[in-house]
Amino acid sequence: MVKGSQSPSLSLVPKFSYNAWADAKDLCAAYGLVLDEWQQGVLQASLGEDADGKWAATRVGLSVPRQNGKTALFEARELAGLLIFGEELILHSAHLVPTALEAFQRIKSYFENYDDLGKKVRRIREANGEQGIEMMNGQRLKFMARSKGGGRGFSADVLLLDECQELPDTTWAAILPTTSARENPQIWLAGTPPGPNDNGEVFARFRKAAVDGKDKRLCWQEWSVSGSVDLDDRANWRQANPAYGLRIAGDHIQDERNSMDEMTFARERLGMWASDEQLSVIPAPIWAERSVMTVPDVPVAAYGIDMNPERTMAAVSVGLRTEAGVHVELADMGDVSDNTDALVEWLVKRAGKRIPVVMDAYSPARSLEPVLRRRGVMVRALSGNELMQACGGFYDAATKDKTLTHFDQHQLNVSLAGAKKASLGDAGGWKWSRKTLDIDLTPLLAATCAHFGVVKFAKPPRDPAKSGRVLVM
Numbered sequence: 001m002v003k004g005s006q007s008p009s010l011s012l013v014p015k016f017s018y019n020a021w022a023d024a025k026d027l028c029a030a031y032g033l034v035l036d037e038w039q040q041g042v043l044q045a046s047l048g049e050d051a052d053g054k055w056a057a058t059r060v061g062l063s064v065p066r067q068n069g070k071t072a073l074f075e076a077r078e079l080a081g082l083l084i085f086g087e088e089l090i091l092h093s094a095h096l097v098p099t100a101l102e103a104f105q106r107i108k109s110y111f112e113n114y115d116d117l118g119k120k121v122r123r124i125r126e127a128n129g130e131q132g133i134e135m136m137n138g139q140r141l142k143f144m145a146r147s148k149g150g151g152r153g154f155s156a157d158v159l160l161l162d163e164c165q166e167l168p169d170t171t172w173a174a175i176l177p178t179t180s181a182r183e184n185p186q187i188w189l190a191g192t193p194p195g196p197n198d199n200g201e202v203f204a205r206f207r208k209a210a211v212d213g214k215d216k217r218l219c220w221q222e223w224s225v226s227g228s229v230d231l232d233d234r235a236n237w238r239q240a241n242p243a244y245g246l247r248i249a250g251d252h253i254q255d256e257r258n259s260m261d262e263m264t265f266a267r268e269r270l271g272m273w274a275s276d277e278q279l280s281v282i283p284a285p286i287w288a289e290r291s292v293m294t295v296p297d298v299p300v301a302a303y304g305i306d307m308n309p310e311r312t313m314a315a316v317s318v319g320l321r322t323e324a325g326v327h328v329e330l331a332d333m334g335d336v337s338d339n340t341d342a343l344v345e346w347l348v349k350r351a352g353k354r355i356p357v358v359m360d361a362y363s364p365a366r367s368l369e370p371v372l373r374r375r376g377v378m379v380r381a382l383s384g385n386e387l388m389q390a391c392g393g394f395y396d397a398a399t400k401d402k403t404l405t406h407f408d409q410h411q412l413n414v415s416l417a418g419a420k421k422a423s424l425g426d427a428g429g430w431k432w433s434r435k436t437l438d439i440d441l442t443p444l445l446a447a448t449c450a451h452f453g454v455v456k457f458a459k460p461p462r463d464p465a466k467s468g469r470v471l472v473m
Helices: 020-030 037-048 072-085 096-115 167-179 201-212 233-239 248-257 262-268 283-290 339-350 364-374 386-397 410-418 442-455
Strands: 010-012 059-063 090-095 122-125 132-135 140-145 158-160 188-189 218-222 298-306 314-321 326-335 357-360 379-382 419-425 429-434
Touching: 010 201, 010 442, 020 037, 020 072, 037 059, 037 072, 037 218, 037 298, 059 201, 072 090, 072 096, 072 140, 090 096, 090 167, 096 122, 096 132, 096 140, 132 419, 140 248, 140 357, 167 188, 167 201, 188 201, 188 298, 201 218, 233 248, 248 339, 283 386, 283 410, 298 326, 298 339, 298 364, 298 442, 314 442, 326 410, 326 442, 339 364, 357 364, 357 442, 364 379, 379 386, 379 442, 386 419, 386 429, 386 442, 410 442
Parallel strands: 059 188, 059 218, 090 140, 090 158, 158 188, 298 357, 357 379
Antiparallel strands: 010 218, 122 132, 132 140, 298 314, 314 326, 419 429
16 A cells, blocks of 8 residues: 655754653553554654753644644644643634534543543533533643634643634734743644635744744644645655545545646645745736736726825825726825825825725824815725725635736735735634735725725716826826
């Protein structure tokens, strides 16, 4: 039988003096959890201890395609934490509720099916949101789905975070301090490579640190392929999937290959980490497809405006209603650090009283709203819900509906490439955010507001001759 590679494609292991992995492996085997060779290797890489008996790896990252068996590794770590290491509180967190519940049901079965384990349990909590196991000696294992406030109020020895391709900074900031007061904590992050629409910035930072190889307390284990590879080569399938031939059949992977697009297959089944360009919310190739050289000579239907947090730069975008949908383009962008009078005059002259000027209600550009209103300009400041609609509508128009066009302007392209999604609320809404602090989002936000202005607020001009396009770029 041909098996998948049992050795990781990328490995970073801190130096250690002692290692408890064999004890954990034997414990698991005693209760029917027989680990694969690769799973044993991950335990060996992660459970090393320094001369003081502390974890050599305070952080453990695992990137492996789906269905290979990372859940069993979490079970092994949890059983060892409760039965060998004496850890007081272990938190197991997943992005979605069903995933967290499935993990709870699996670990619960050990304590229900083995009498000697059952005698160690004080109670098993199954109420919604309270799933967990409490041992006779006070140790606890708790399961939860992640949220912005998830984990607050707890002080945990171990954090096991699954599905980390969806782990935004806001959630990470809420859950990370749970280990800060513990004497010997360990944090595990496991998942698949983030896609362009995932909030996987935390997981990506872990991997970058592993690639750099400078973090002496990080353990990283990854099964993947990289570079220009043949997606149909089964040797690549075996390299990225350690459970190939054990739990994952080649025919099943072939079915995935036949039904997935190349980028999705490379990421989900071959563990391939995408470049920054590929991880843009709207990938560069798709954005390039929406560029045009000319548009019909139609009146401006809406203006969008945004200003950077320092209030030094402002961008204005126009939105045009076309037969295909909406066209957006940067009409003005410049330094406003000295004063904003010229920008106000620019908008008053072109927007008049009938063309909406749209902005985020929380943008520094809103400082212009009072004077624009006094001059008769129709200003629309978007609420949080409206901004979510605007961002989602812009994305859908570019990627799904194919109704948005643009002029391939460098400043807008750079702004989009540097943008990521920032979650708003728990209903799946999001807004644009910066990947790094040096990214200027004003062109993208201005274009997004202009697009929403056409869709939501624009009225047909009474006199097209007075409302035509006047560009300064």
